[in-house]
Amino acid sequence: MTGRKLSLAAWSLHRAFFAKEIDLLGMVDACAELDLRGFEMVNVFFPAPTQGYLKQLRQRAADQDVRLLLIMCDDEGSMAAPERERRLKAAKNHHKWIDIAADLGCHAIRCNTGARPGDNDALERCVESFGALLEYADAAGVDVLLENHWGLSSDPDWLMSLVDRVNHPRFGTLPDLGNFPPETDRYEAVRKMMRRAKAVSAKCYDFDDAGNETMIDFERMLRIVDEAAYDGWIGIEYEGERLPEREGILACKRLLERLARP
Numbered sequence: 001m002t003g004r005k006l007s008l009a010a011w012s013l014h015r016a017f018f019a020k021e022i023d024l025l026g027m028v029d030a031c032a033e034l035d036l037r038g039f040e041m042v043n044v045f046f047p048a049p050t051q052g053y054l055k056q057l058r059q060r061a062a063d064q065d066v067r068l069l070l071i072m073c074d075d076e077g078s079m080a081a082p083e084r085e086r087r088l089k090a091a092k093n094h095h096k097w098i099d100i101a102a103d104l105g106c107h108a109i110r111c112n113t114g115a116r117p118g119d120n121d122a123l124e125r126c127v128e129s130f131g132a133l134l135e136y137a138d139a140a141g142v143d144v145l146l147e148n149h150w151g152l153s154s155d156p157d158w159l160m161s162l163v164d165r166v167n168h169p170r171f172g173t174l175p176d177l178g179n180f181p182p183e184t185d186r187y188e189a190v191r192k193m194m195r196r197a198k199a200v201s202a203k204c205y206d207f208d209d210a211g212n213e214t215m216i217d218f219e220r221m222l223r224i225v226d227e228a229a230y231d232g233w234i235g236i237e238y239e240g241e242r243l244p245e246r247e248g249i250l251a252c253k254r255l256l257e258r259l260a261r262p
Helices: 010-018 024-033 051-063 084-093 095-104 122-140 156-166 186-196 218-227 245-258
Strands: 005-009 038-042 067-072 108-111 143-147 171-174 200-204 233-238
Touching: 005 010, 005 024, 005 067, 005 245, 010 024, 010 038, 010 233, 010 245, 024 038, 024 051, 038 233, 051 067, 051 095, 067 095, 084 095, 084 122, 095 108, 095 122, 108 122, 108 171, 122 143, 122 156, 143 156, 156 171, 156 186, 171 186, 186 218, 200 218, 200 245, 218 245, 233 245
Parallel strands: 005 038, 005 233, 038 067, 067 108, 108 143, 143 171, 200 233
Antiparallel strands: none
């Protein structure tokens, strides 16, 4: 036992997906093969999400003893759009993913803010659009999470200001150990985001001969996660180029297991 719940982020297999070597159902099988009992999906990896397909996905997960955890949602419009109609349309575009998440038994979806550096009014606009989305999400029993996913969302102070301003129990963060600009202290940034974390993404790129991640001090990061008393899932998200995807996933899994909590 690792003392941690480890899951697989679907993006770890994006090269295989775009090469048409695997689909979401195959990724559920891969979770079982890799002994990862949680799966984090990406909305753009879904074929037409019909009721029949969702039933297949639920059944495959049940057969493989894999829990469907959340859906990463991209390309649904900017929640920070200057035009009110556009940003509220973006919020409404996420409703279908809230419904799908609820159908699949997921606890959350991850959204993007669309907020760009230098946009001084983006915070107020996002307060409105995410507030609207959370009314729908709350009724469905699904959390809405923000990741440091580029733009202003990778500024931890801005991101936490948004979470605090919206101030909804279903609104939280998904700290990604990567995805910060070079000038950002990623360790302090993750520390700030852990205060409202409902998921964690173990982003990784490459590993040295000792099995340590070459860009991120995982031991230091996991101390920060543990100090926040976080006991949720940690999703492996391999984005490296040197190792084949499955080898990179397994290297991250071995590292997380080696750094298990007592």
